[in-house]
Amino acid sequence: MTVQTTPTLAASALDQLFRDARTHFVWHDEPVADSVLRELYALTRMAPTAANAQPLRIVFVKSPEAKARLKPALTPGNVDKTMTAPVTAILAYDTEFYEKLPKLFPARDMRTGFANMPPAARAQTAVVNASLQGGYLIMAARALGLDCGPMAGFDAGKVDAEFFPDGKWKTVFLLNLGHGDATKLFPRNPRLDFEEACRIE
Known part of the structure; x- marks a missing residue:
């Protein structure tokens, strides 16, 4: 039996995605087009998630307003790097992600099981899988030529109150996106x- 193997990426691609990639905090004044953000999500949504639930929700913060x-939700050390980044993505999870499962997992009823879970267990599932998607988003951004600056220094409660006042989405982490100043x-x-x-065992 012949086993088909997937070709490995070129060394230059691995450098771009991993070895040369850095967390950036100073940004060039170069905008990121909405079309790039759409392409970024198109790649991110291919991440594996439990029952294909895809709980990640993203707000791409671009405008000065x-x-x-x-800004009020950021810790002092994260203000300048975020205010000067072309885009800051708020990566959140949908507390009602299971409502999309009839579309996302049409082969059988996965919604009922998640809907009947204890809320804490359901939230943990959502956080883990949204975080997994967030990792894919970083790699997808690098593949598209963007630099990234993930952050945990912020008040999630303030972000949620400002951007998700209905309480259905909950922030996981923030991610600055753009073209970083490597110098x-x-x-x-x-x-x-x-x-x-x-x-190895």
Whole structure:
């Protein structure tokens, strides 16, 4: 039997996605087109999620007015990098994600099981899977030539109150997007070796 293998990416692609990619905090004044954000989501939605539930919801904050609404929720160290980023994505999860399951998993009824889950367990499922999609979003952004600056330094309650007042979406993390100024980066910090972080059993 012949096993078909998927060709590996070129070294230059792996550099762009992983080895040379950095977390940026200083941005060039170059806008990100709405068409690029649509392409970014088209790639992100291909991430694997439990029962294909796709709980991630995104608000792409671009306008000065929207940035001003986001600013009060940021910790002081994240204000400048966010206000100058061409786009800040609010990555959230939909607390009622299961309502989309008749469309997303038409083969059988997955909605009922999630709807009947204890709310805390359902929220944990949503957070885990939305975070997985968020990781895909970062890789998709890099593949499209964008730089990323993920952040956890913000008041999620304030973000939710301002952008999701009905309470159905809950913020997971923020992600600045654009074209970063590589001259402002500091040397990359070390990473753990395989032996420090992994084992094979």
